[in-house]
Amino acid sequence: xxxxxxxxxxxxxxxxxxxxxxxxxxxxxxxxxxxxxxxxxxxxxxxxxxxxxxxxxxxxxxxxxxxxxxxxxxxxxxxxxxxxxxxxxxxxxxxxxxxxxxxxxxxxxxxxxxxxxxxxxxxxxxxxxxxxxxxxxxxxxxxxxxxxxxxxxxxxxxxxxxxxxxxxxxxxxxxxxxxxxxxxxxxxxxxxxxxxxxxxxxxxxxxxxxxxxxxxxxxxxxxxxxxx
Amino acid sequence: xxxxxxxxxxxxxxxxxxxxxxxxxxxxxxxxxxxxxxxxxxxxxxxxxxxxxxxxxxxxxxxxxxxxxxxxxxxxxxxxxxxxxxxxxxxxxxxxxxxxxxxxxxxxxxxxxxxxxxxxxxxxxxxxxxxxxxxxxxxxxxxxxxxxxxxxxxxxxxxxxxxxxxxxxxxxxxxxxxxxxxxxxxxxxxxxxxxxxxxxxxxxxxxxxxxxxxxxxxxxxxxxxxxx
DNA sequence: GATTAAATTCAACACGCGATGAGTTCCGTG
DNA sequence: CACGGAACTCATCGCGTGTTGAATTTAATC
Numbered sequence: 001x002x003x004x005x006x007x008x009x010x011x012x013x014x015x016x017x018x019x020x021x022x023x024x025x026x027x028x029x030x031x032x033x034x035x036x037x038x039x040x041x042x043x044x045x046x047x048x049x050x051x052x053x054x055x056x057x058x059x060x061x062x063x064x065x066x067x068x069x070x071x072x073x074x075x076x077x078x079x080x081x082x083x084x085x086x087x088x089x090x091x092x093x094x095x096x097x098x099x100x101x102x103x104x105x106x107x108x109x110x111x112x113x114x115x116x117x118x119x120x121x122x123x124x125x126x127x128x129x130x131x132x133x134x135x136x137x138x139x140x141x142x143x144x145x146x147x148x149x150x151x152x153x154x155x156x157x158x159x160x161x162x163x164x165x166x167x168x169x170x171x172x173x174x175x176x177x178x179x180x181x182x183x184x185x186x187x188x189x190x191x192x193x194x195x196x197x198x199x200x201x202x203x204x205x206x207x208x209x210x211x212x213x214x215x216x217x218x219x220x221x222x223x224x225x226x227x228x
Numbered sequence: 229x230x231x232x233x234x235x236x237x238x239x240x241x242x243x244x245x246x247x248x249x250x251x252x253x254x255x256x257x258x259x260x261x262x263x264x265x266x267x268x269x270x271x272x273x274x275x276x277x278x279x280x281x282x283x284x285x286x287x288x289x290x291x292x293x294x295x296x297x298x299x300x301x302x303x304x305x306x307x308x309x310x311x312x313x314x315x316x317x318x319x320x321x322x323x324x325x326x327x328x329x330x331x332x333x334x335x336x337x338x339x340x341x342x343x344x345x346x347x348x349x350x351x352x353x354x355x356x357x358x359x360x361x362x363x364x365x366x367x368x369x370x371x372x373x374x375x376x377x378x379x380x381x382x383x384x385x386x387x388x389x390x391x392x393x394x395x396x397x398x399x400x401x402x403x404x405x406x407x408x409x410x411x412x413x414x415x416x417x418x419x420x421x422x423x424x425x426x427x428x429x430x431x432x433x434x435x436x437x438x439x440x441x442x443x444x445x446x447x448x449x450x451x452x453x454x455x456x
Numbered sequence: 457g458a459t460t461a462a463a464t465t466c467a468a469c470a471c472g473c474g475a476t477g478a479g480t481t482c483c484g485t486g
Numbered sequence: 487c488a489c490g491g492a493a494c495t496c497a498t499c500g501c502g503t504g505t506t507g508a509a510t511t512t513a514a515t516c
Binding site for chain 2: 472473474475476477479480481482483
């Protein structure tokens with residue numbers, strides 16, 4: 001599950017008195033920490049999880065900092081303003097995905113292509129850190145226009161082009177769109193809405209089902225079985 | 229810059245220069261407006277548009293009030309806290325949808341069922357006010373756990389049940405999930421990400437394509453042509 | 457060992473949010 | 487015409503956010 005961290009509250013004792021000016025809240029002393037330097041990466045991981053769990057707007061710098069056991073100012077010091085934190089956490093993982101998706105073998109038949117594509121996509125969606133990055137990107141794309149534009153660009157330039165190149169059917173781009181819609185929609189039902197039974201489906205079965213659907217889109221008469 | 233700055237005073241400031249009737253910034257005067265009473269509905273419309281455009285978190289009461297040419301307090305006065313505003317704007321339109329979706333004729337063959345379902349869904353997604361409500365619900369479900377739970381409930385109890393009742397195939401619920409994923413995913417690519425060419429597809433074609441896909445899900449071997 | 461650089465925290469800022477409560481104007485009823 | 491209540495605004499509170507600058511501690515360099 002993605003319920004790794006809680007949104008606003010630090011899980012602790014109930015009945016926090018919330019004294020203003022109380023020193024008991026802060027524990028760490030200022031200044032550089034002794035030992036190895038691992039905070040930078042910890043912030044990135046925490047950011048990835050936070051964006052995946054809450055989306056762009058609702059994920060807070062303060063929450064990320066809390067999860068990384070760090071002061072909020074340090075996040076900003078390392079990665080700049082929030083948008084750059086998002087890019088650093090999500091973008092770097094998201095970029096090489098098109099490569100994986102686009103790795104279609106020329107000359108393979110549609111069924112093979114569909115099966116390959118489906119298992120590759122399921123592998124990406126089911127395992128960290130790509131899962132977190134994809135979920136974060138999806139949640140962010142729905143909330144923020146900037147993220148939506150970014151994701152549209154990725155989808156159009158890479159995924160659609162790659163899929164379109166693997167079929168000789170007309171309306172290749174439309175077919176690629178529908179495949180993308182199926183992938184994204186399934187991920188949404190499975191990981192965000194957590195609708196049963198697709199939320200609990202095991203990976204192999206999910207890959208098989210999606211492979212069948214992708215195969216359909218690659219080969220079908222697009223206007224339905226009743227069309228000319 | 230700290231010199232000469234006045235510290236923020238909290239409560240207990242008695243020397244407030246109360247100038248009744250003096251408004252430098254505001255234009256509308258307080259009190260009931262003359263003429264007919266149309267503000268209530270205007271707020272609802274503005275709220276629906278705001279939630280559809282920005283999602284639950286990013287849509288603000290102040291923004292809704294501004295769009296309705298009204299004071300923010302009036303929104304709260306009519307519809308209560310923000311969550312209730314959302315329910316009033318989105319929920320009321322969303323509720324009767326299951327009826328439309330569930331209106332499957334018993335005894336119809338899968339192709340007919342698929343076509344009916346597809347055109348009904350497209351009609352809902354393409355025209356106000358259901359379009360705004362659905363978009364708002366989708367955007368909200370991705371951002372807010374409460375909205376996600378609400379949408380899961382709607383999807384599971386109504387749509388899935390209705391679709392499952394219209395086929396005798398095994399795994400009826402899974403098939404319904406996949407149909408839902410296709411619908412939601414397509415709506416996302418079309419209306420949120422605005423990926424081409426599906427974003428510009430005309431309604432009739434969209435309904436035909438989705439009808440074909442739904443027909444596939446209603447009848448296919450779920451584990452793909454190469455499965456088993 | 458002294459100096460510079462990097463890591464880290466602290467305190468506070470300015471802003472926008474949702475929410476109140478009190479005040480003002482109009483409508484509907486008697 | 488009086489009067490209660492509905493519509494409507496104003497001013498403000500308290501909170502959480504992203505961001506900033508200064509202070510402090512350790513590591514790296516010469």
